[in-house]
Amino acid sequence: MERELEALARELSIPYYEAALPAHDSFHANRVRDLSLRLADECGDAVDRDVLSAAAWLHDIGRPLERTGEIDDHDEWGAGEAADLLAAEGVATDRIAAIEHCIRAHSIRASSPEPETLEAKLLFDADKLDATGAVGIVRLACIVGERSGRTGEKHAVIDDSSVQRPATADRPDVSLLREWARERLDELYTDPGRRLGASRWEFTESFFARFADELGVEGER
Structure with missing residues (x-):
């Protein structure tokens, strides 16, 4: 069955x-x-x-x-x-x-x-984990793109709020993706979900560190 x-x-x-x-x-x-x-x-x-x-x-x-x-x-x-x-x-x-x-x-x-x-908790965790790690970064970027330009919403920009650029300071930036991923990981219910989430968060953090370097925040390596 x-x-x-x-x-x-x-x-x-x-x-x-x-x-x-x-x-x-x-x-x-x-x-x-x-x-x-x-x-x-x-x-x-x-x-x-x-x-x-x-x-x-x-x-x-x-x-x-x-x-x-x-x-x-x-x-x-x-x-x-x-x-x-x-x-x-x-x-x-x-x-x-x-x-x-x-x-x-x-x-x-x-x-x-x-x-x-348990089934509902596992589905919840799996759904949130698909918004983390490498796949999650792409998915969240897609979501930002979907929302950008809607009536009453500003376009998201490929930038980071830690870099002071007046032209983009009032617009959503990629730090939103990091916040969304962290928010979802903080809500996980199961031990296996949290373990996998911790691994994916390591990648997420390394991605945004690299992103900051490429913007010249600390000097690109």
């Missing part, structure tokens, strides 16, 4: 990601699936991998609609949509409820419920 449910969830999710931008597309969902199962292997407790994999594929199906303003909360909408899709395929109600909770609780926004199950 595990492979069947995961395959079903993947099949159901893919059409929703066709309009997604790179930071929240089907490749992101696949990475989160892989990461969540890796964390599950390392946590030492029994994990419903069936539920976890399905939730990973479905967790961001509402992102494209949220981005265009058609819905307000991709977590809430996505959980309900996933539940309807799975129910139509005859998936057991307890499995649907477990997947629905994972999706509702995967965000760091204040309105999201706390993840209560």
Whole structure:
């Protein structure tokens, strides 16, 4: 049943990601699936991998609609949509409820419920870890790019606030990416997630140190 449910969830999710931008597309969902199962292997407790994999594929199906303003909360909408899709395929109600909770609780926004199950915590951690390290830096840069130039928002610049340049001092800069990554790592729930997060943070710090050098903050090496 595990492979069947995961395959079903993947099949159901893919059409929703066709309009997604790179930071929240089907490749992101696949990475989160892989990461969540890796964390599950390392946590030492029994994990419903069936539920976890399905939730990973479905967790961001509402992102494209949220981005265009058609819905307000991709977590809430996505959980309900996933539940309807799975129910139509005859998936057991307890499995649907477990997947629905994972999706509702995967965000760091204040309105999201706390993840209560191990599967929800693993999905949360995997999703946040995909915003750290080398992949995370690229993803966060994509997110900044998506937001730049929207009505009422200023364009982000490739710069660093530690360098005093009046022309860019009032605009978002790359230090925002570092803050976003740190914010997500500080919220992790599981020991395997925190261990992997620490490793990825080392790379993140080294990247921004190099970035500062290239801007001439301390002299490029």
